Amino acid sequence: MSKIIEKEFFSKNVVKLVLEAPEIARSRKPGHFVIIKIGEKGERIPLTIAAANEKEGTITLVVQKVGVTTAKLFELEVGDEISDVVGPLGQATHIEKVGTVLCAGGGVGVAPMLPIVEGLKKAGNRVITILAARTKDLIILEEQMKEHSDEVIIMTDDGSYGRQGLVTAGMEEVINREKVNMAVTIGPAIMMKFAALTTKKYNIETVASLNTIMVDGTGMCGACRVNVGGKTKFVCVDGPEFDAHQVDFDEMLSRLGAYKDQEVAAYQKYLETVEV
Amino acid sequence: MENIIEYLKEERAQDWRNELRKGMKAKERTSRIRVSMPEEDPDVRNKSRIEVNIGLAAENAVLEAQRCIDCPDPTCITGCPVGINIPKFIKKIEAEDFAGAAVTLKETNALPAVCGRVCPQEKQCELNCFYTVKLKKTPVAIGHLERFAADWERNSGQMAVPKTEKLNNIKVAVIGSGPAGLAAAGDLAKFGYDVTVFEALHEIGGVLKYGIPEFRLPNELVDTEIEIMRQMGIKFKTNFIVGKTASFDDLKKDGFQAFFVGSGAGLPRFMNIPGENYNGIFSSNEYLTRVNLMNAADPEYDTPVISGNSVAVIGGGNTAMDSVRTAKRLGAKDSMIIYRRSEAEMPARIEEVKHAKEEGIIFMNLHSPLEYYADENGRVNRMKVQKMELGTPDSSGRRRPVPIEGSEFMVDVDTVVVSVGVSPNPLIPKALANLKVTDWGTIVVDKDSMQSSIPEVFAGGDIVRGGATVILAMGDGRTAAAGMHKYIQEKIKAN
Ligand SMILES: Cc1cc2nc3c(=O)[nH]c(=O)nc-3n(C[C@H](O)[C@H](O)[C@H](O)COP(=O)(O)OP(=O)(O)OC[C@H]3O[C@@H](n4cnc5c(N)ncnc54)[C@H](O)[C@@H]3O)c2cc1C
Numbered sequence A: 001m002s003k004i005i006e007k008e009f010f011s012k013n014v015v016k017l018v019l020e021a022p023e024i025a026r027s028r029k030p031g032h033f034v035i036i037k038i039g040e041k042g043e044r045i046p047l048t049i050a051a052a053n054e055k056e057g058t059i060t061l062v063v064q065k066v067g068v069t070t071a072k073l074f075e076l077e078v079g080d081e082i083s084d085v086v087g088p089l090g091q092a093t094h095i096e097k098v099g100t101v102l103c104a105g106g107g108v109g110v111a112p113m114l115p116i117v118e119g120l121k122k123a124g125n126r127v128i129t130i131l132a133a134r135t136k137d138l139i140i141l142e143e144q145m146k147e148h149s150d151e152v153i154i155m156t157d158d159g160s161y162g163r164q165g166l167v168t169a170g171m172e173e174v175i176n177r178e179k180v181n182m183a184v185t186i187g188p189a190i191m192m193k194f195a196a197l198t199t200k201k202y203n204i205e206t207v208a209s210l211n212t213i214m215v216d217g218t219g220m221c222g223a224c225r226v227n228v229g230g231k232t233k234f235v236c237v238d239g240p241e242f243d244a245h246q247v248d249f250d251e252m253l254s255r256l257g258a259y260k261d262q263e264v265a266a267y268q269k270y271l272e273t274v275e276v
Numbered sequence B: 001m002e003n004i005i006e007y008l009k010e011e012r013a014q015d016w017r018n019e020l021r022k023g024m025k026a027k028e029r030t031s032r033i034r035v036s037m038p039e040e041d042p043d044v045r046n047k048s049r050i051e052v053n054i055g056l057a058a059e060n061a062v063l064e065a066q067r068c069i070d071c072p073d074p075t076c077i078t079g080c081p082v083g084i085n086i087p088k089f090i091k092k093i094e095a096e097d098f099a100g101a102a103v104t105l106k107e108t109n110a111l112p113a114v115c116g117r118v119c120p121q122e123k124q125c126e127l128n129c130f131y132t133v134k135l136k137k138t139p140v141a142i143g144h145l146e147r148f149a150a151d152w153e154r155n156s157g158q159m160a161v162p163k164t165e166k167l168n169n170i171k172v173a174v175i176g177s178g179p180a181g182l183a184a185a186g187d188l189a190k191f192g193y194d195v196t197v198f199e200a201l202h203e204i205g206g207v208l209k210y211g212i213p214e215f216r217l218p219n220e221l222v223d224t225e226i227e228i229m230r231q232m233g234i235k236f237k238t239n240f241i242v243g244k245t246a247s248f249d250d251l252k253k254d255g256f257q258a259f260f261v262g263s264g265a266g267l268p269r270f271m272n273i274p275g276e277n278y279n280g281i282f283s284s285n286e287y288l289t290r291v292n293l294m295n296a297a298d299p300e301y302d303t304p305v306i307s308g309n310s311v312a313v314i315g316g317g318n319t320a321m322d323s324v325r326t327a328k329r330l331g332a333k334d335s336m337i338i339y340r341r342s343e344a345e346m347p348a349r350i351e352e353v354k355h356a357k358e359e360g361i362i363f364m365n366l367h368s369p370l371e372y373y374a375d376e377n378g379r380v381n382r383m384k385v386q387k388m389e390l391g392t393p394d395s396s397g398r399r400r401p402v403p404i405e406g407s408e409f410m411v412d413v414d415t416v417v418v419s420v421g422v423s424p425n426p427l428i429p430k431a432l433a434n435l436k437v438t439d440w441g442t443i444v445v446d447k448d449s450m451q452s453s454i455p456e457v458f459a460g461g462d463i464v465r466g467g468a469t470v471i472l473a474m475g476d477g478r479t480a481a482a483g484m485h486k487y488i489q490e491k492i493k494a495n
């Protein structure tokens, strides 16, 4: 049981939640995530620990609404309890001062990228963040990213906000403009794939944080498996961060779609029940 | 050992036992045939989660109990890893003292309702029964009788809460709530310790909950046992991963003096053949966890699962049988086992193989998968398999499967469950730098006390044995509890 202490909307579809979780707050390091489950019938979903306060015994999550479980999470109010929160899980991010870091995020990857951007900046790096989305309404966390980046570049597919073009166009622009020592990418698998191909051209070391489907988060099921450099790895225990140039994104993309039909149907059904 | 034999003799010499023995001639007892376990109709049960075995009616349990001749040298006991006083509990059933039978079981086995259902009796107690060994007849149905007595007690609504010593306020931690952890926790509580069980998942029970399906072991039954343990004062902390949520050092600072590690062999193995990461290919752990722990087949629950039409399960153990029968229950038209040896070598319980066959499971023994293929969406749609033959015995004594060149062919499948074994869970070894482990990743312990290379850390169950059985895990838990008790008491004396 974890009580919600604070709830703040960053936008219609992004919420910040502060939860009571003293043990996790004590043990977590940047890059770790938790798995939460709401109620007896809920699904287990992974969420990155965006921040923690050991003294207060709290952790912070930044969540984007995409389906049933995240929608249910949005409905909870301050004082409500999340029945299950377990963590910290995964390997901590390896954050050090390398110089200039290019962070490229899109879709569900923007929320989990926030603590990494913050960490990199604190470590003394020059951080350039690119936020990419199909259209203006889908750009999230712009303010928070600005706070922790030296520069934020917005890219939209339809040009409705920031510059028009894909995330890779923005990345090339920066790479051609200045020396980039390292890149980080989090987002839909297809975006990470092309981000990785882009940095590979320039031989820039790149980290991708993979957001695969998970069940237990402890290495027990293999739902989160990905192919990295020809070897099967479990994202929950070996990751979530990997060398982006080694990841088989096509396979990951396909695996992410495994339950697409069920997820869409479940969300439709959920929306109907909420409306009634 | 001496005193155990003495104890058994004394017990056997009691008047009520003598009376019963005299009540019926041995000849008459041995001429009876074993009562059969009533089962749900295969065509009904393979569409539902109802339990397959219905349980013996009281009069049949008594009839079966009468078959046991109350041997002076009860060899059956040597086959039971926790040394249940088998003739005593069976004779209590014969005397229609069912509550007394349950008490006898609980002297040495904390979860008789579970063991009566899932023990591989044919390789343990029943293998060593006088009937099997000497008479070459079907053994006394020890497992069915054990289940009967335990169920009778539970249904009576008067389950005895085991007596515990006065609380000594010494904190001990049990890591993992599978059968090993539960058995250790039960005994530690009896000794008077302040016991906390830490469990990584959101439910208590380990494999009993997330692995073994309801049609073999109803969850409610495990929950009842856990409720009794709560009444004994044992605390349970779910969603707590020792080594992650808190380190051993954190727990020591919190006052824990000794640890029992029963973290299981939860890591799924894959075969590393081409195409194994296509959609629709699961580890049995994932498949069973979705269905058993997350209730994915029930539309009221949020977790999804793929219910295939043509499902292949790779393997021949209990896990494979559970997966293939689960697939059938989720609506598969063809649900098949693909096993590289023959039925004789299958590690699964014989009863499960029999039940699976009755339920319409297809067995492709002496076959092994080589590669998987997928449709344009990345969903598996075919697999290439190869025929095998049996060669010379390997280190396990089973005949080695040898591929037959040129025998490959294709099978249409839309779901595959890989059930080729598990490896020890590395969480704890990773969290304890000085812990001695084998090359396989199992924790090295002293067999008599289950103490590891770190004096305050004890371990048992699958994390020590690799994949084993429920009753062996429980036996380890009990041995370890005794070892911990001795360790703590000696430490107190030394100070
Ligand atoms: C290690 C890790 C850390 C994460 N951290 C965060 C975080 O801090 N904040 C946050 O908002 N989300 C995070 N995610 C993603 C989050 O877990 C998913 O958004 C969530 O599981 C969706 O559940 P749902 O039931 O709401 O939607 P579902 O019904 O499961 O899915 C709805 C739609 O979203 C798509 N989708 C679902 N999961 C993912 C995914 N992982 N990647 C891409 N698309 C997906 C589905 O294809 C579907 O179309 C993280 C994921 C991982 C693996």
Ligand SMILES: Cc1cc2nc3c(=O)[nH]c(=O)nc-3n(C[C@H](O)[C@H](O)[C@H](O)COP(=O)(O)OP(=O)(O)OC[C@H]3O[C@@H](n4cnc5c(N)ncnc54)[C@H](O)[C@@H]3O)c2cc1C
Binding pocket: B118, B119, B120, B175, B176, B177, B178, B179, B180, B181, B198, B199, B200, B201, B205, B206, B207, B208, B211, B212, B240, B241, B242, B243, B262, B263, B264, B265, B266, B288, B318, B319, B320, B322, B349, B425, B427, B428, B460, B461, B462, B463, B467, B468, B469, B470, B471, B473
């Ligand atoms: C599908 C299936 C069917 C089976 N059928 C049979 C059968 O019919 N008969 C039989 O005798 N045996 C059977 N077995 C084997 C039997 O279930 C196991 O041998 C037994 O459960 C092992 O018990 P355990 O207590 O060692 O571990 P487990 O039951 O695996 O329990 C370990 C627990 O520890 C938890 N854990 C792990 N690490 C940590 C940590 N760091 N912190 C906190 N918690 C942790 C895990 O989440 C888990 O709940 C079957 C196994 C499976 C998978």
Ligand code: SF4
Binding pocket: B079, B080, B081, B082, B083, B084, B086, B109, B115, B116, B119, B120, B121, B124, B125, B126, B142, B143, B146, B471
């Ligand atoms: S616990 Fe298992 S081995 Fe022992 S008597 Fe019962 S069924 Fe047989």
Ligand code: SF4
Binding pocket: B067, B068, B069, B070, B071, B074, B075, B076, B077, B086, B087, B128, B129, B130, B131, B140, B142
């Ligand atoms: S060996 Fe068989 S017949 Fe003899 S006491 Fe045991 S169960 Fe009864």
Ligand code: FES
Binding pocket: A213, A214, A215, A216, A217, A218, A219, A220, A221, A222, A223, A224, A225, A234, A235, A236, A237
């Ligand atoms: S989520 Fe189950 S192994 Fe990673």
